[in-house]
Amino acid sequence: MSLAASALSSSSSSLESTPIQVACVGDSITWGYMASSAGPHGNTTYPAILQRLLDEKVGAGAYEVSMFALGGTTMSRTGDKPYWDTQEFDAFVARGRWDTVVVMLGTNDAKDAADGGPANWQHDCGGALDP
Numbered sequence: 001m002s003l004a005a006s007a008l009s010s011s012s013s014s015l016e017s018t019p020i021q022v023a024c025v026g027d028s029i030t031w032g033y034m035a036s037s038a039g040p041h042g043n044t045t046y047p048a049i050l051q052r053l054l055d056e057k058v059g060a061g062a063y064e065v066s067m068f069a070l071g072g073t074t075m076s077r078t079g080d081k082p083y084w085d086t087q088e089f090d091a092f093v094a095r096g097r098w099d100t101v102v103v104m105l106g107t108n109d110a111k112d113a114a115d116g117g118p119a120n121w122q123h124d125c126g127g128a129l130d131p
Contacts (some may be wrong), residue, residue, distance in 0.1 A: 019064040022052070025083070025092055026104035028071030046104075068092040075105040 024030050032045030037106035043052075051065040068091055073106040083089050083105055 004026055008074070014071075017055045019061055020099045021097075022050070022054075022065045022100045022102065023092055023098045024067045024069065024102045024104070025088075026069045026102075027065060027073045027083070027108055028069070029107060030069035032069075033071050033073055036047070044068060048100075050102075051074055066095070073105065075103075076109050079109055080111075088105045 014051065028034075028047065032048075038058075043049075045067065047065050047069075051063065054063040054065065055061075069087040070083070070086050070088045072081045073079075073086060074081055075083060077084050089090040
């Protein structure tokens, strides 16, 4: 049994309890830019697909997937549009503790010459989810 399958099967025993909270944090890829039904309520974003797959695998209500995404944002705190400075980040933090966080940031860091390049990326990513 794979690690993912093991995690899913162990969570199925808690179907009656509070759903496992999954946060999808990211840029336009997470938001679904150019997806056939884009936006936070679109059904072709990867967070929406993740929710459907989890519902099919372990039953509806076992997981709750939430999206906190904004196009053009960077992982780098010194980029041209740092995710850290957005309302989406504030909402993610305000919501409290998460069981799982999926981060899809960094794509836009490559476009920003002012971010310092790869030497800066590791520093910003390394402290991203520190308590």
